[in-house]
Amino acid sequence: xxxxxxxxxxxxxxxxxxxxxxxxxxxxxxxxxxxxxxxxxxxxxxxxxxxxxxxxxxxxxxxxxxxxxxxxxxxxxxxxxxxxxxxxxxxxxxxxxxxxxxxxxxxxxxxxxxxxxxxxxxxxxxxxxxxxxxxxxxxxxxxxxxxxxxxxxxxxxxxxxxxxxxxxxxxxxxxxxxxxxxxxxxxxxxxxxxxxxxxxxxxxxxxxxxxxxxxxxxxxxxxxxxxxxxxxxxxxxxxxxxxxxxxxxxxxxxxxxxxxxxxxxxxxxxxxxxxxxxxxxxxxxxxxxxxxxxxxxxxxxxxxxxxxxxxxxxxxxxxxxx
Amino acid sequence: xxxxxxxxxxxxxxxxxxxxxxxxxxxxxxxxxxxxxxxxxxxxxxxxxxxxxxxxxxxxxxxxxxxxxxxxxxxxxxxxxxxxxxxxxxxxxxxxxxxxxxxxxxxxxxxxxxxxxxxxxxxxxxxxxxxxxxxxxxxxxxxxxxxxxxxxxxxxxxxxxxxxxxxxxxxxxxxxxxxxxxxxxxxxxxxxxxxxxxxxxxxxxxxxxxxxxxxxxxxxx
Numbered sequence: 001x002x003x004x005x006x007x008x009x010x011x012x013x014x015x016x017x018x019x020x021x022x023x024x025x026x027x028x029x030x031x032x033x034x035x036x037x038x039x040x041x042x043x044x045x046x047x048x049x050x051x052x053x054x055x056x057x058x059x060x061x062x063x064x065x066x067x068x069x070x071x072x073x074x075x076x077x078x079x080x081x082x083x084x085x086x087x088x089x090x091x092x093x094x095x096x097x098x099x100x101x102x103x104x105x106x107x108x109x110x111x112x113x114x115x116x117x118x119x120x121x122x123x124x125x126x127x128x129x130x131x132x133x134x135x136x137x138x139x140x141x142x143x144x145x146x147x148x149x150x151x152x153x154x155x156x157x158x159x160x161x162x163x164x165x166x167x168x169x170x171x172x173x174x175x176x177x178x179x180x181x182x183x184x185x186x187x188x189x190x191x192x193x194x195x196x197x198x199x200x201x202x203x204x205x206x207x208x209x210x211x212x213x214x215x216x217x218x219x220x221x222x223x224x225x226x227x228x229x230x231x232x233x234x235x236x237x238x239x240x241x242x243x244x245x246x247x248x249x250x251x252x253x254x255x256x257x258x259x260x261x262x263x264x265x266x267x268x269x270x271x272x273x274x275x276x277x278x279x280x281x282x283x284x285x286x287x288x289x290x291x292x293x294x295x296x297x298x299x300x301x302x303x304x305x306x307x308x309x310x311x312x313x314x315x316x317x318x319x320x321x322x
Numbered sequence: 323x324x325x326x327x328x329x330x331x332x333x334x335x336x337x338x339x340x341x342x343x344x345x346x347x348x349x350x351x352x353x354x355x356x357x358x359x360x361x362x363x364x365x366x367x368x369x370x371x372x373x374x375x376x377x378x379x380x381x382x383x384x385x386x387x388x389x390x391x392x393x394x395x396x397x398x399x400x401x402x403x404x405x406x407x408x409x410x411x412x413x414x415x416x417x418x419x420x421x422x423x424x425x426x427x428x429x430x431x432x433x434x435x436x437x438x439x440x441x442x443x444x445x446x447x448x449x450x451x452x453x454x455x456x457x458x459x460x461x462x463x464x465x466x467x468x469x470x471x472x473x474x475x476x477x478x479x480x481x482x483x484x485x486x487x488x489x490x491x492x493x494x495x496x497x498x499x500x501x502x503x504x505x506x507x508x509x510x511x512x513x514x515x516x517x518x519x520x521x522x523x524x525x526x527x528x529x530x531x532x533x534x535x536x537x538x539x540x541x542x543x
Contacts, residue, residue, distance in 0.1 A: 006424070006425055006469075007325070007326060007327075007330055007368075007424065007425070007428040008425060008426040008427075008428050008429040008472075008475075009330055009333055009334060009337075009428065009429060009432065010428075010429025010430075010432055010433055010475070052476065053472055053473050053475075053476050053529060054426060054429075054472035054473070054475070056472075060472035061472050061473075096433075096476075097445070098531055098532075100531075113445075114445075114447065114531060114532060115445040115446055115447045116447040116448065116449075117445075144513065144527060145510075145511075145512060145513040145516055145527030145528075146510060146512060146513075147512055148513070149512070149513045151471065151473070151513075153470045153471070154468055154470060154471035154472075154473065154474070154513070154514050155468070155471075155512060155513050155514060156470075157468055157470075157499070157500045158499070158500075158506070158511070158512040158513075159512075227510060228510065228512065249512065
């Protein structure tokens, strides 16, 4: 059942006519893209943000954010809405569309939207973020939507009073695991090391939560079930022994893969697909194309530095091209 | 009354004033026995609040399901609360909601209202429009969602866009999975969005782009 009543007002309508060209087009409406929009709009650029699902990106799928300065605790959704309202307030347009293709020719960046219409920009900012990495084990694909999930806030309701496993030991795994303890009977965290990587405060909450337990030094080898997931085959990486764990569901949080597929042939990336940028200007290897946030090659992926990337990119774009 | 925050009311009012063209009518089905329908009253209240912000362009017509079953059947409403969105000529685009339009699905509701108010021309590529128009057998797309799922509105809207393009044969439904646990269990829904086509002839999980979405829909034909 619905635990919270809130109302997402969405972005400005998809039926709203877009212009043929903009000074800056930002692909992706997470914290990096929306902050770039704030700085670009304030800098006088005619700015469009294209977001394919929900404003705020990954924060919209986060229950609480506790490490963005100024807010000891804020709903992910509310923070997302504030970022988006802030960008709109200074004149940026936000459009709920998908991007199909990008062509770069002679100073002009042409973006083909999912309805095949085209818009052009002088400067392009890639802020497409990242999605959850898959485990790539037997049964994962087969049971996706049948007990395998990557979004606790979306699917937690289906596992009320059930036993679920969370795979991973970072902030996302522990955060989402704690969220699941609100409804699930039991949450077992399976981690390949013998200690968590998550922030100390999350670790303390996890260790003190009576519904949470831990399987250390173990990786999932196979996800099994009938119509639904009912069993995990685990391999202890220290001594090579195999174990089984009966669960009703499994939530996977083992890192991120960049959403950079559309740009792979245009800009330089790492072998993993993270986009390489100049550390000062955030410009990619292609002039006039910038990249910010989780999609770029960097150490820490947090809201605060995603926003910082956006500010730096917009400021350098203004300086270099307008 | 007063489910919507003051700040949201202002934004909704501005958006509807700016983007609604023609009148739109919502036909809402509720029940005699409120104990059986946890979200009926809340749905009615929130729809009425939106109507009150539309300067008369959005009208809500309420029916008691038990008394108007024929009408409900005509509109394809099977679960409560359930509603459909009609244009100024009362044309039914088979844009159907089963369950409360709360959370992220409120954005879906506003989007549908605006698009139908502007003649129901959704932003879909021309080649896909043609493929949809060529469909000549009944297709029912049920998009199972939860209100907390940020990826879900896109999946519901795609179903609704498809039905707007060919309402004679395509039905696009939102189903709020947590309100209808039995129906969700019947199709094994445990991750959203999950689309169930023609009562289980095909099903897929995830907010697919329109092209892949259409491919899945066409598999049942």
